[in-house]
Amino acid sequence: MFKIIVCIKQVPMVSELPWDSKTGTLKRELAQGMMDPASRRALEAALRIKEDRAGEDQETHITVISMGPEMAREILYEAKALGADNGVLLSDRKMAGADTFLTSFILAEYIKKESPDFDLLLCGSQTSDSETAQVGPQLAGELLIPAMGYVQSIELDDGMVRVQRHVDDFMELLEMDLPGLLTIDQGAYSPRYVALEGIERAFHTDDIRTVNAGDLGLDRDFNALKDSPTRIIDVYSPATRKENQVLKGAVKKVVGQLFDEYGKIISGAMGKDLKTHDHEGAK
C-alpha cells in the first residue's frame, strides 16, 4: 500500500469576490470558498499516481488534509468526489489566524500523530489567496523529510521519486528518497472535472474526521493568532496610475507639444534618438 497525503486549502473564489476599493481589501466574509487551484493540482497528481498504480494492481491510499473553519469541509468532500479515500479537517478556534509557520507546525503535529507511515506528501506550490509558497517546505522541515518544490511531473521508482521541474530556461530531472514532500507547480497536472456520481458517493459515507487542538495535544493556552511570529503590517492592491492627457489644438502645435513633453519616452520606446529629427525647426 502506497500512502499519499495531500494538503489542500480552501480559498476565496476571487472571481466572485467583492473588492472594497476604498480600503483596498477583499471582503472575505462575502466570498464563496473553493479549493485552492494549486491544491487541486496536487490532488490531481495523487489521483494520477493512484490510477497508474491501479493499472499495475498496486494499491494506493490518498488522505486529504485541510486546516480551516468548518466550511472548509466542503473541499474535503470535493476531494473525495474526485477520488481521495478519506479526509481530515483540522479545525479549532485556537488554530484560527495561524501564519505559515504555525500552519506547517499544526499539519506536522497531525501527520506525526496519525499518519507517520506516509510515503509521499503533496502540496500545491502556493495558494491563490496569500501566495507565500512557504507551507510545503516548512512542513518538510517540521517532519525532517526531503522536499522539492514546483514539480511538474512525478515518476515513482522503488522507494524514491523522480521528478521534473522547469527552472529558468531548462528542465531539471531530480531524484529524491521517500518518504518526502513535493509541491506541485501551478502549471502542471491540469485538474479533472468532478463527476456527479463522485459527489453523490462522497456524501454517502461520512468519513471526514474533524480534529481539534486538544486531539493534537496542543497546549491548553495555544493560540495561533497570538503565537504566530508573522505580523501582517498592511494588505493593499498594487496601484497602477494611468492618467490620460488630451492635447488639443492645431496638429502642428500638438505634435510639437507631444515631442517636447514625451520625446524622451517615445525615443526610449522606439530605441531611436528622435533628436536627430529637427522638430525644433517646425516651430
Add this chain to the structure above:
Amino acid sequence: MDFMPCYKHQLIRKTVKEFAENEIKPRVSELDRDSEFPFDIIEKMKPLNYFGLQVPGEFGGADLDTISYAIVVEEISRVSAAIGLCVTVHNSVGIYPILKFGTREQQECFIPAMAAGESIGAFCLTEANAGSDAGGVETSAQKIEDEYVINGTKIFVTNGGVCGTILVFAVTEGERDLANVFIVEKERPGFSVGEIEDLCGMRANPVSSLFFEDCRVPVENLLGKSGQGLKIGLAALDAGRIGIAAQALGIAQAAFEDSVSYARERQQFNKPIAKFQTIQNYLADMATRIDASRLLLYRAAAVKDSGKSFSAEASMAKLHCSATARKVTDLAVQIHGGYGYSKEYDVERYFRDAKVTEIYEGTSEIQKMVIARHILNQPS
C-alpha cells in the same frame, strides 16, 4: 425547514458552473448562430454523468436527488439553455418513464446506454393536430403477432435530430383505442428524422419532426401495461416540468447577472445607470421573482423525492419559473437598451430562449388547468 443549501448542493452547483463556464460558454453564441449541436461538448459531459443524473449507480448513473438534478439543469441553462434542454429532456422525459414504468428487462436493455450518453433520449407526444390536447394523437400502433407496427408523424421533438432512444405516444388500434407509449430505437426500419426546425430560440438543440412508417417494434418495447399511455405521459410531463422550470430559472439568472454588471458599468448622465431608481426597481423585481421561482422549484423537487404526488407543485414551479424567465429577460433587454437588442450581447439570446419555456412541457394555460384541478379535487 432549512432554506440553506447543504454542502452537497453547493458542491454540485460549483462543479456544474465550472464545467459550463469553461467548456460551453466560449462557444455558446456561435452554437446559437449556426444552430449547431455541440457533439464535442456532449462527449466531455458523458463521463461526468450528465446523461444519467438520477439513474441508479447499478446502471451507471449519478443517482442524484431531484434538487441536485434541478441545480444541474439550472447551471447548464444559465450558460446554454439549448444544452440544458438536451440534458433535461433526456433525463426527465427520456429516462425517467423507463425507470418508473419499465420492466427490469427494459431497464437493463435501455438505461445503461442512455445513462452513458451513448443514446440520447427523446419523448414524442406533439403532432400537427395534437398538442395540449393529448387525446388528439393520431399516430397509431397496430399489434400484429408479437410486434407493434407504428405509423404517424411527430413534430417539435426536442433532441429529435440526435436521439437514439425514443418514447413514442401512440394509439393502439383494437377493440378499444388505447393510448400507449412505445420505446423505439433509432435503428428500427421505418423510423426517420425530418428537417431540423428553424426556431426563435434554443437553436443549438436539434428540434425536429420524427417519422414512423410501418415502424415495427417487438411487444417487449411497450412501456408499462397496455392502456397506461396517458398515465405514463402525465407522469413524464410532471417530472419534465421540474426540468423545464430549472431551465427557465437558469435563463433568468443569467439575464439578471448580466443586467447587474451592465447597470454598474453603463454610464448615462455622468453616472452608472445602476444609480437610477428605475433601474434599481427593475433589478429588485428581477431578483425577487427569481428567488420566489427558485423556492417553488426546490419545493417541487423535494416533494418528488418524498415520494408524494408532486404534480401541482411541479406545475406551479414551471408556471412561475417560465413567467419569471420571460419577464426577467424582457427587463434585461430593456436595461441593456439598444445593445440588448443586438446579438453582440447575450441578453438577446436569453430573450429568445425564454419564451418557449411558457409553451413546451405543457403551456402556462395547461399548468393552470393542472393546478386548478388539484385545488378543486380537494375535499371542501
